[in-house]
Amino acid sequence: MTSRPRLATEVNYVNGIAALALFGVLAYVFVTAGLEPPRGFGEGSVVASIGYAMFDLVDLVPDAHGTTEGFLVAFLTIAVVLDAALDGAVMLARRDDEGDSVEAATDGGRPVETADDAPTGAATDESSTEAETAGGDA
Amino acid sequence: MAIITEYYLLLSAAVFCIGLYGILTRESALLFLMSVELMLNAANINFVAFAFYWGNLTGQVFSLFTMALAAAEVAIGIGIILVLYRNFDGIDVTEAATMRW
Numbered sequence: 001m002t003s004r005p006r007l008a009t010e011v012n013y014v015n016g017i018a019a020l021a022l023f024g025v026l027a028y029v030f031v032t033a034g035l036e037p038p039r040g041f042g043e044g045s046v047v048a049s050i051g052y053a054m055f056d057l058v059d060l061v062p063d064a065h066g067t068t069e070g071f072l073v074a075f076l077t078i079a080v081v082l083d084a085a086l087d088g089a090v091m092l093a094r095r096d097d098e099g100d101s102v103e104a105a106t107d108g109g110r111p112v113e114t115a116d117d118a119p120t121g122a123a124t125d126e127s128s129t130e131a132e133t134a135g136g137d138a
Numbered sequence: 139m140a141i142i143t144e145y146y147l148l149l150s151a152a153v154f155c156i157g158l159y160g161i162l163t164r165e166s167a168l169l170f171l172m173s174v175e176l177m178l179n180a181a182n183i184n185f186v187a188f189a190f191y192w193g194n195l196t197g198q199v200f201s202l203f204t205m206a207l208a209a210a211e212v213a214i215g216i217g218i219i220l221v222l223y224r225n226f227d228g229i230d231v232t233e234a235a236t237m238r239w
Contacts, residue, residue: 008163015162019155026151035143039193046195053199066194071203078206085210092217 041065146187154180167219167229171212178208 042064049068052060056070157176160169182201189197219229226233 011163016159019159019162022158023151023155026155027148030144030147030151033144033147035191038140038143038191040140040190041193041195046198049195050199050202053195054202061195064193066192066196068195068199071199074203078203078210082206082210085213089213089217092214093220 140190143187143191146183150180150183150187153177153183165230165232167215167222167231170231171215171219174215175208175212178204178211 044062049061049065053068054071054075056072058070061068154177157173160173185197185201223229
């Protein structure tokens with residue numbers, strides 16, 4: 001494991017060429033698309049209009065900002081999705097053994113190398129971590 | 139003097155291709171997540187650029203929802219990475235090749 005960022009030299013250059021080719025195709029299409037100058041937004045606060053559109057207050061959006069539909073249902077759906085994602089993340093991150101309280105391991109949970117002067121707190125952490133992963137060599 | 143839309147599209151294509159290269163090259167799951175974020179944000183740049191192009195706010199509002207969806211995706215992704223680290227003692231995505239182990 002590296003202790004500082006290093007330049008990756010053993011990369012696959014075919015992937016880079018493929019990504020560059022995709023960029024070339026996209027750039028060619030975009031440049032030759034013949035787009036008009038942007039219309040832009042007229043007078044009025046764009047941020048305020050975003051807020052109005054997000055809460056179905058489309059009557060308050062000025063005409064210079066175009067016809068905007070309401071997004072209240074999408075807003076609530078995203079709120080539910082974020083809540084479900086938070087619950088899912090907590091469910092995934094919870095350890096299987098709920099009984100013992102695990103101290104906060106700042107080393108990412110990696111099994112600690114046994115040293116002669118290891119503090120007792122680290123030793124208990126190590127034993128609990130090793131019992132779970134069962135892959136340590138200490 | 140407004141910036142023409144082609145420049146935004148070129149920036150978006152560049153960000154997308156950087157993310158694609160990261161996904162094709164990297165083996166660490168955390169860098170995978172970062173690359174997916176790059177590709178999602180390339181789509182956001184397109185949303186905002188075309189909202190300005192048409193003078194319509196819908197693209198800007200939708201890019202906000204895309205950001206919230208990206209946050210939810212990252213929360214689940216980091217949870218998956220934690221499980222990956224516990225079961226494989228590392229976050230190399232090429233080691234976790236089967237659905238069950």
